[in-house]
Amino acid sequence: MRAGLRFFDTLCRRSSAGKNRFIIVDLTNLTIDEVSGLLGERKASAVEIAQAHLGRIKEKDPEIRSYLTVASEKALAQARAVDEKIAAGQGLAPLAGVPVAIKDVILTRGLRTTCAAKMLEEFVAPYDATSVQRLDAAGAVFLGKTNCDEFAMGSSTENSGFFPTRNPREPERVPGGSSGGSAAAVAAHLAVASLGSDTGGSIRQPASFCGVTGMMGTYGRVSRYGLVAFASSLDHIGPFGRSVRDLAHVLQVIAGPDPLDSTTARVPVPDYLSTIEDGAGSYKVGIPEECFKGLEPRVGDNIQKGMKALEKLGCKLVPIRMPHTEYAVACYYIICTAEASSNLARYDGVRYGFRSAGYDGLRDMYKKTREGGFGPEVKRRILLGTYALSSGYYEAYYRKAQKVRTLIARDYLDAFKEVDVVLTPTSPFPAFKIGEMVDDPLAMYLADIYTVTASLAGLPGISVPCGRTGQKYGSPSLPVGMQLIGRHFEEASLLQLARAFEKAGGFELS
Amino acid sequence: MALSEKDARYVAELAHLELSDEELKIFVPQLDSVLTYVEKLNQLDTTGVEPMAQVTYPAAENSSLRDDQARKIFDSEQALQNAPEQGPGYFKVPQVIEKE
Numbered sequence: 363m364r365a366g367l368r369f370f371d372t373l374c375r376r377s378s379a380g381k382n383r384f385i386i387v388d389l390t391n392l393t394i395d396e397v398s399g400l401l402g403e404r405k406a407s408a409v410e411i412a413q414a415h416l417g418r419i420k421e422k423d424p425e426i427r428s429y430l431t432v433a434s435e436k437a438l439a440q441a442r443a444v445d446e447k448i449a450a451g452q453g454l455a456p457l458a459g460v461p462v463a464i465k466d467v468i469l470t471r472g473l474r475t476t477c478a479a480k481m482l483e484e485f486v487a488p489y490d491a492t493s494v495q496r497l498d499a500a501g502a503v504f505l506g507k508t509n510c511d512e513f514a515m516g517s518s519t520e521n522s523g524f525f526p527t528r529n530p531r532e533p534e535r536v537p538g539g540s541s542g543g544s545a546a547a548v549a550a551h552l553a554v555a556s557l558g559s560d561t562g563g564s565i566r567q568p569a570s571f572c573g574v575t576g577m578m579g580t581y582g583r584v585s586r587y588g589l590v591a592f593a594s595s596l597d598h599i600g601p602f603g604r605s606v607r608d609l610a611h612v613l614q615v616i617a618g619p620d621p622l623d624s625t626t627a628r629v630p631v632p633d634y635l636s637t638i639e640d641g642a643g644s645y646k647v648g649i650p651e652e653c654f655k656g657l658e659p660r661v662g663d664n665i666q667k668g669m670k671a672l673e674k675l676g677c678k679l680v681p682i683r684m685p686h687t688e689y690a691v692a693c694y695y696i697i698c699t700a701e702a703s704s705n706l707a708r709y710d711g712v713r714y715g716f717r718s719a720g721y722d723g724l725r726d727m728y729k730k731t732r733e734g735g736f737g738p739e740v741k742r743r744i745l746l747g748t749y750a751l752s753s754g755y756y757e758a759y760y761r762k763a764q765k766v767r768t769l770i771a772r773d774y775l776d777a778f779k780e781v782d783v784v785l786t787p788t789s790p791f792p793a794f795k796i797g798e799m800v801d802d803p804l805a806m807y808l809a810d811i812y813t814v815t816a817s818l819a820g821l822p823g824i825s826v827p828c829g830r831t832g833q834k835y836g837s838p839s840l841p842v843g844m845q846l847i848g849r850h851f852e853e854a855s856l857l858q859l860a861r862a863f864e865k866a867g868g869f870e871l872s
Numbered sequence: 873m874a875l876s877e878k879d880a881r882y883v884a885e886l887a888h889l890e891l892s893d894e895e896l897k898i899f900v901p902q903l904d905s906v907l908t909y910v911e912k913l914n915q916l917d918t919t920g921v922e923p924m925a926q927v928t929y930p931a932a933e934n935s936s937l938r939d940d941q942a943r944k945i946f947d948s949e950q951a952l953q954n955a956p957e958q959g960p961g962y963f964k965v966p967q968v969i970e971k972e
Contacts, residue, residue, distance in 0.1 A: 488950040581927040595926050621938035627929065692910040703887060710888070712963050717956035724966045729890035738898075741889055745880065745903060748887040762913050764923030769916065771924060804905045820927025850929050 389414035390551040394460050394611040401459050408441035408459030412503050415461040419552050427527050428546040430466050431474050432506040440503045455501030456615055463553035465544045466507040467514050469588040470494050477590050478522040479512045481715045481735035491588020493599045493616040500615045505553050508543030512737045514559055514592045516540050517806050521739040526796055531573055532838045535793040538568030545572040548602045555603045555612050561596045562694050563813025566825040570788035570843020573827050576602045577609045580850050581820035582627035585620035593701035596817050606861040610634040629851050637854050642675035642862035648682040648781030660835035664842040665787050668828040675862050680781050684773045689766050694814040695807055696750050696763035703747030771819040778849050786812045788825040788843035816847045823847045826860045874907035
């Protein structure tokens with residue numbers, strides 16, 4: 363960056379040919395480090411960066427549809443507050459002026475929080491989620507709320523009660539889900555970073571479909587206070603970014619104990635950025651044989667290349683067994699639907715949300731409200747969960763699944779005696795076409811095979827871009843994601859390894 | 873068949889869902905295929921395996937409980953702002969107690 367710099371936002375992409383004599387900085391193509399650098403050197407203001415993003419959202423989002431609510435006023439007010447602090451000579455907060463998007467299942471005070479559900483179409487949150495409050499305190503600028511599957515139930519964002527989101531890399535395809543809007547917004551440069559939620563893969567899978575990075579910390583690492591509950595023993599909030607460093611910056615701010623969530627762990631949060639450039643060192647990376655059986659080569663080829671790249675960086679690849687992997691999807695869908703059926707009992711048309719008209723008495727009001735307010739996937743999951751918890755089936759389904767959950771967690775404990783990290787594909791296939799799988803819920807559930815095991819065991823996981831599908835598998839060439847799973851509270855190792863991979867890879871997509 | 877239409881109607885009743893006939897026609901086979909699939913868990917012998925209800929890790933006893941102190945988050949007006957029907961300081965619901 364030099365003196366005499368001028369900024370263009372939407373123009374700059376076209377002028378990269380170099381005809382312009384000014385140095386062009388695209389304010390919508392920044393990392394968090396770059397935002398801090400520009401603000402610190404006063405080469406751009408937070409308002410300019412926010413406006414550049416709001417402008418790009420206006421231009422691009424009518425096609426992609428990643429946002430449900432664009433919070434222009436709030437964003438500009440937050441950005442102005444950042445600029446005032448800079449003008450007053452105060453130090454920069456860790457995320458000062460960083461434009462972020464927030465999945466619409468996370469409460470934002472004074473902003474509509476719909477969970478992409480008709481049930482909560484008009485709901486305005488009376489308080490901030492802890493992660494949102496921490497982002498705000500760290501100087502982040504909230505561009506808006508992003509689309510997702512209704513109540514975070516789905517793997518494609520097609521279950522949104524409002525509209526599907528398109529994959530910015532290939533508009534005929536889904537962005538993945540359930541945090542599809544948060545992934546798409548980051549991939550399309552409609553935010554620098556975003557928050558998503560992950561219950562069985564809802565951050566990692568859309569990150570892989572959209573060619574960005576996404577991370578779920580250890581269960582208890584990030585507060586769930588203010589995350590609308592889907593399956594409480596599995597729900598997480600976590601970040602998306604276009605780089606691994608950006609994930610670390612956001613995780614640093616949102617991680618840590620919270621008196622308002624008793625499941626947050628009293629485990630100190632290390633300084634993630636201080637070790638992130640330490641290289642892949644001599645990590646032992648476990649390769650579970652079960653995760654590669656029958657894997658489509660268009661994904662497998664890239665993961666193999668990714669493994670070789672890690673080996674080159676000094677990692678040791680160790681074949682391991684995870685014998686209960688094939689039971690994970692069955693286990694997960696019993697537990698998550700059981701918890702969902704209980705959590706979603708609160709939508710009764712009394713305290714908030716939709717209430718149906720034309721009912722006869724209280725019970726009928728409940729039934730008509732829930733019939734009219736929930737979409738098909740939410741109803742399916744409530745039915746499944748209610749069935750699994752009902753008298754006569756509790757032992758056979760729910761209790762059995764809880765026991766299998768123990769076995770899946772033990773697979774990891776055993777693996778981590780030999781290796782530091784477990785590597786798998788994030789998804790068995792890349793982004794599929796909109797509408798391709800909507801009629802087959804079981805097929806959609808089975809696609810969660812690589813992500814649900816870490817969720818069940820409460821382990822941290824990250825998805826990093828691992829190239830695009832090869833030309834020989836036809837066009838379009840689609841992003842592939844590689845997943846790394848670590849020990850409890852070892853997010854720092856995942857970030858370090860993922861960063862080394864990203865730096866060395868030639869796998870960067872953005 | 874793991875799930876009959878009658879089962880589905882019964883479960884819907886438990887869950888306070890009023891499903892239409894068309895919905896049932898779509899849901900019953902879909903739910904049946906999922907329930908048939910999850911039966912694969914029965915292939916595993918889980919005798920003596922502890923059920924896992926929550927993710928656990930080593931920690932001090934009660935380390936995650938906060939002090940039991942009242943704190944103000946928002947007032948009743950804010951609590952009522954999203955209610956579909958409200959009166960001053962309360963949520964309105966349909967009549968619950970039947971008249972004689």
